[in-house]
Amino acid sequence: MSRQIPAHIETYVEVLGHDLAIEFFLRFGGTELYFGPSPKRSMILDLTGPEKLAMLSERLGGGYVNLPIPKKWIAQQLDLRGLSRADIARKLHVDQSTVRRWFSNLQNTNQLQLFS
Incomplete structure (x- = not known):
């Protein structure tokens, strides 16, 4: 993300x-x-x-x-406001594991690759 x-x-x-x-x-x-x-x-x-x-x-x-449904972007914005993963999941009507996956993908893209 x-x-x-x-x-x-x-x-x-x-x-x-x-x-x-x-x-x-x-x-x-x-x-x-x-x-x-x-x-x-x-x-x-x-x-x-x-x-x-x-x-x-x-x-x-x-x-x-x-109109699009940019759930990942909305999740990111709600996270910046301090909402918990559970609150984000409830607000977007998605499973909490989906929200965790979105944020784990964000962390992975920001990490430097050691052997590439």
Whole structure:
């Protein structure tokens, strides 16, 4: 698990910021949503407000968008906030062993190779 923002969610994080992006993905990830030019009523509008929704619509090009579910990235962000592995697993609706595996992979990629 990399500490960088994955490319497929970078736009969302740049526009919404880390905290709101996490809430956005937890609420809407895995669904197809419509991003129109001037939304009056929208579930997204209730969460983001009109300015951020307009910026997202512009950056994403409008229309229907399949939203990703970046669970590994969210887990990383929640870990940085001090949540336990168990709390992260509950919040993301995944098994605790999955969360442990994500973080063990992160540690392995940061370790220098002695014989390569």
